[in-house]
Amino acid sequence: MIYAVWVPLLMPFVAVPAARRLADALSPVRAVRLLASTGLGLALCSLLALALLVVPGATRFPVVSALGELVRPLSDAAPAVAVPLAAAALALLGGCAVAVARGARRHWTELHRAARPPAYARGELAVLRDSRPDAYAMPGRPGTPGRIVVTTGMLRALDPAERDALLAHERAHLRGRHHLFIAAAEMAALCHPALRSLRAPMGYALERCADEAAASAVGDRRIAARAIGRAALAARAAEGAPQLRPRTALAAAAGPVPRRVAALLGRSSPRPRVGRVAAAAMLACLVVSGAAALEATSDLHSSIEAAQGGGAQH
Template sequence: MSYAVWVPLLVPFLAAPTARRAAAYLSPRHAVVLLTTAALLPAATSSAALALLAVPGASYLPAVAALGELARPLSLGPPPVTVALALAAGGVLAWRAGLVAVAVRRDRADLRRARAAAGGTAGELAVLRQARPDAYALPGRPGRIVVTTGMLRALEPDERAALFAHERAHLRGRHHRVLVAVELAALCHPALRTLCEPVGYALERAADEAAAAAVGDRRLVARAIARAALAARAASASAPDRPRAALGMNAGPVPRRVAALLDTPLAVPSTTSRPAGRLVVAALVICLTVSGATAVDAVEDLHGHVEMAQGQNLTR
């Protein structure tokens, strides 16, 4: 098998930091799309590369050889090296798949508990009688806005309207799906873990902008975010019991979000410029293209080896 199979395993180490830098030059909505693509595509191609590395070693098993109608095993070199690579790649792939399965099961359990705590009423708003200020968008059918009585007391009526608009934007945009998808992708390759925080920030910023458009006042949304975050921090140091997939108004780097709504220099890096932004985005596109192209090339190369092992190389 050619060197191409190794490229998708290495690209995420370059694509992830490039994607984080590129997101700073984009609007929140476009940053979400870019970061999500930068997580899902390398996760898929790197997982495919591990599978491709495992296939030649597996071909030494009689059952696999019979299933593939192989006249002889595939090989990446000496049989001990091929088998060792297959065992390592297969082990990593199985371990990652197990982590993904556990995460999916945990998130589903968290959502079930949260829906049960929110009650079975049909209304969009679910009010929990809790002193700790908290509010979040609870995904489901239908999605609901969960807010505690502590949060309602901490905000003024117009700030509550901004909060509801923010959480409604999360539900309408299905932001929880993006967050979960990126977190699962991060379990497929260690380099992709650094994309979870930027994606969470971009999702909150997208909801901030949607809330500002809904209430028609960016300063009001900024004030509501700051007051909600201060109230939650002052009330308790304990971690909130919201599900991992639920997004809330007081999450993420609040000073940056407030600065972005107020259009202050804190919102973006001081070194940003349009030419630099285009260059960084182009570099990311190149990384993702190379990752996808080399994965396809590795598949085609393996297919050629399979045909030869099946004795179908007479026409080559």
């Protein structure tokens, strides 16, 4: 356990360079799924490692030792080392738990507010009378479809074909429940600092998913690319104004727009070989992290059994 328990805490730092390549090297859908699954998996393994670090130091206290029916300490390390290490791990574990609980509550609150239809809503589409150009997908609670919010300023900035592409983009966010993937990346980032670097690739891959859906819906990749570019330029012109969209919303004008436009126009394309290498590296990090966490758990269980059975020999 001495060495294995540290592996899940270090693996996220190794996985981050591969994660940065996934969004460009793989198809958007595959990149989103891989980033979400590996991010959550690495976060859970790191939390388990912190929990395992707490136990040996905690058993140095007579009350805990008596509850576990231990006749000797689990660790050969001196109390001056084991107890502070356990205290630090417990503090980090508690901090992660509080941060995740607050993040989940904030996300649910924002979804609850978004579920209330505003006065200007008409079914799926809500047109807001505002000169500031903006458009975003407002997700709904489970069982509710959510809605697309667009300002009159954004509608005036685009021609009819571009409006159709923009609305198709936001509709793809709602149908794909993309806000859940963003929430997963946020929760993983709260569990391990290195996993914060997954949020940017995840956001880019989700926007690329919606871009491709918009291009398919209007039947013209150039129109979709033009709509995204013009929407971003219009929104940037109003950057000094207060932002309208909530945290949970996803918008076509967000993220690295030039890269997205280039991908739609075929100026950049998925690189299967790089993608396979990056995906294999991400999955390898997850497997190694999980295996190390299981090995550390097994070692701790064996140590507890040995410490409990030590009295039978006297």
